[in-house]
Amino acid sequence: xxxxxxxxxxxxxxxMSIYGKGRKDLVVPGDIITSDTGFMSAMIIxxxxxxxxxxxKGHGTYVDEDKLTASVAGEVERVDKLICVKPLKTRFxxxxxxxxxxxxTEVQQKRWKVETNSRLDSVLLLSAVNLPGGxxxxxxxxxxxxxxxxxxxxxxISAEVQSVFSDGALSLHTRSLKYGKLGQGVLVQVSPSLIxxxxxxxxxxxxxxxxxxxxxxxxxxxPTPEQQxxxxxxxxxxxxxxxxxxxxxxxxxxxxxxxxxxxxxxLQHQVKDILKPExxxxxxxxxxxxLLEQKG
Amino acid sequence: MAGLELLSDQGYRIDGRKATELxxxxxxxxxxxxADGSAYxxxxxxxxxxxxxxxxxxxxxxxxxxxxxxxxxxxxxxxTFSTAERKRRxxxxxxxxxxxxxxxxxxxxxxxxxxFPRSQIDIYVKILQSDGGNYSVCVNAATLAVIDAxxxxxxxxxxxxxxxxxxxxxxxxxxAEEGGGVSSLGLALLPRSSQIALVQMDARLxxxxxxxxxxxxxxxxxxxxxVLDEVVRQHLQEASMLARD
Numbered sequence: 072x073x074x075x076x077x078x079x080x081x082x083x084x085x086x087m088s089i090y091g092k093g094r095k096d097l098v099v100p101g102d103i104i105t106s107d108t109g110f111m112s113a114m115i116i117x118x119x120x121x122x123x124x125x126x127x128k129g130h131g132t133y134v135d136e137d138k139l140t141a142s143v144a145g146e147v148e149r150v151d152k153l154i155c156v157k158p159l160k161t162r163f164x165x166x167x168x169x170x171x172x173x174x175x176t177e178v179q180q181k182r183w184k185v186e187t188n189s190r191l192d193s194v195l196l197l198s199a200v201n202l203p204g205g206x207x208x209x210x211x212x213x214x215x216x217x218x219x220x221x222x223x224x225x226x227x228i229s230a231e232v233q234s235v236f237s238d239g240a241l242s243l244h245t246r247s248l249k250y251g252k253l254g255q256g257v258l259v260q261v262s263p264s265l266i267x268x269x270x271x272x273x274x275x276x277x278x279x280x281x282x283x284x285x286x287x288x289x290x291x292x293x294p295t296p297e298q299q300x301x302x303x304x305x306x307x308x309x310x311x312x313x314x315x316x317x318x319x320x321x322x323x324x325x326x327x328x329x330x331x332x333x334x335x336x337x338l339q340h341q342v343k344d345i346l347k348p349e350x351x352x353x354x355x356x357x358x359x360x361x362l363l364e365q366k367g
Numbered sequence: 368m369a370g371l372e373l374l375s376d377q378g379y380r381i382d383g384r385k386a387t388e389l390x391x392x393x394x395x396x397x398x399x400x401x402a403d404g405s406a407y408x409x410x411x412x413x414x415x416x417x418x419x420x421x422x423x424x425x426x427x428x429x430x431x432x433x434x435x436x437x438x439x440x441x442x443x444x445x446x447t448f449s450t451a452e453r454k455r456r457x458x459x460x461x462x463x464x465x466x467x468x469x470x471x472x473x474x475x476x477x478x479x480x481x482x483f484p485r486s487q488i489d490i491y492v493k494i495l496q497s498d499g500g501n502y503s504v505c506v507n508a509a510t511l512a513v514i515d516a517x518x519x520x521x522x523x524x525x526x527x528x529x530x531x532x533x534x535x536x537x538x539x540x541x542x543a544e545e546g547g548g549v550s551s552l553g554l555a556l557l558p559r560s561s562q563i564a565l566v567q568m569d570a571r572l573x574x575x576x577x578x579x580x581x582x583x584x585x586x587x588x589x590x591x592x593x594v595l596d597e598v599v600r601q602h603l604q605e606a607s608m609l610a611r612d
Contacts, residue, residue, distance in 0.1 A: 097607060099599045100514060101522035101559045131519060133479065135560070142479055142519035144603050158517030159606050162403065162422065176424075184424075190486050192424040238484050260401075322609045 080348075096147035098156055104147060105154070106138040131156030163188045163263040163287040165241040169232045170272040172258070172289035173243070178219050185228065188263065188287045191240040195222075199233060199244035201251070227253040229283055229291065249273060256293030257312055261319040263288035267326040274327040276334065278307035284325055290315055310337055313345035314354070321355040328365065333358040371547050373532045381543055382411075389527070389539045389587060392594045394508070396515045396602040404516025408508035411541060412498035417508035419516040421488035437483035441470040443505060445494040466502060469565060473506055473526070473555045476564040479519040488518060499542035500528040502553050502567070507591060514599055523595055524564050526555040527587035531576055536583035538590075554584035558592035561585065 098104060131143040132154060141147075145158040165171065165187070176192055177184035183195040197210055197218060222228065229250050230243040245251050263286065266272075272284045279298050283291040292311055294304070314333040315325065323329055336357035337345050344350050374380055384390070390411030399405040404419035425432040432438065443466040445456045456463070474490060490512065492505040506526035513520060530537045530549035537544065540551055550570035556563055572580065 097600065097603045099523075099596060099603070100520045101557075133519070133521070135521070140521075142521065143517050144514045144599050145517070146607060159603065160397075160404070160515065161517040186424070190422045190483055 098141040098147055099144045100142055102141045104139045104141055160262060162190050165189055165232045165235060167232050167234060169286040171287045172229050172283055172285040172291050175222050175224050175226045181215060183222055185243060189241055193241040193243050195243045199246060201246055229253060253291060256291055259290040259312055259315045261288045265319055265325050267324040269326055279304055280308055280311055306342060309342045313342060317345060317351040317354055323355060329358060329362060332361040373544055373547050374535060382541055386535050387538050389590050394511055394598045396511050404512045406508050406511035406515055408504060410504045412496060413500055413504045414496040415492055415494055415504045415508040417492045417512040419490050419512040422483040422486040425487045432485045435484055436480040437486045437488050439471050439474050439488050441467045441490045443467045443470060443492050449494045449497045470505060473524055473565045477520050477524045477557060482519055499540050499545045503528045506555050522557040522559045523592050524555050525558055525588040525591040527584055527591055528553045529580055529584040529587060531572060531580050536580050538583055538587040552580055552584060554588060556585060556588035558589045
């Protein structure tokens, strides 16, 4: 097999001159955002938050000698008198109702531990799953003993965030038919910030593929259930995977339409070519154009 | 001194720098896609790769977890090809364990660990090419990697190694100078508040000279911080521009 090699190229500088003076306020750790004490409310709110043990958010600021200082590199967000700094890249900050895909790391008493790209492993309680054989069933001691038969270490699941603990850990539930253990499919990991929040994160795509765009950046691609296998099923599957990676590399938000448009634009190329930088750029450009047209 | 003149009469050092001059620093952030944060930094001929994972659930022994803050786990290693003589460098030898501990202490002073109870932050640094000031270059690279990972820090941590020759402090020592019998001092500083994260000196120095040496080290660290600041701002601008359109 001929392997393709190329020299390292200098990354393109992009159109820095146009965007040079960004509209957004960018700060780095240690930058003083304001020394106006009126804005201190950011910290006061965070104290209140901690006092009432609401979900704690890393808001990216701290107070140093009466000055509000940034602690992460990112853009400043102001909501009235509350100031936050949003870093470009972080781990998943779960909220109630988010769809997540995760991997079981541990089976404990009455709970599973799930790795969800969050700051702490999430918890899936035995009482928060639908066990086979009826929805309204008491969890018996026997169920506790057979937990490992239902979900084993290393299994992938899809679930929804039920609540957030005070230390930021998530509690999950799979109490719906659409959630539960995942079977055959492919996992693609992207940054959680690239997933667009939508009403539904489960989509059926053409060519017999279905997709779960989980909020934690885990994208699960699987064959659409109860459908005959199409001829070029495997090829189109790989095409989707490469499309997802191309979109993620160019920081395009992932949702059903963007994935679909990217797939359509990539059809003229062979699967193995999609991830070549120049082809990738072309496909992503086409996708963005289609998205703009669709917006009107 | 054994034949090697570290500071010439004209005030130049063996690699042609002035006494207070730093080596050229070049850096890049976000070099790996899969890690939470990563950075590559060259300071003269010393080249380092730093990778950060976390904060994440404690792996390994759960008993090390702290209920009120995150635990920082550092691992320092050198590539086999990093020095003049090729040598296999197993993990966990005395020298690299000590260096890992120093890095850990440095970053515990700067990272706001209290925000992430019961979790763990991994910092891995690897020396690809060693030409003096290994500790300082590792700290500088790891700082960039931590910032890339979006982990809150009080300030940058900037480090620099300084030496004392002929009543003159030399900033940012290279390998030849470190080996030339100079009493050297490593300093990690939070530049904006001038707080010291770590200071290390295992050589003899007259007490009267310590102040001058510390002063020179602080100035050098602040010089490093300016360069790092530029790198971070550049990276931020590029990344936020990509995300915008």
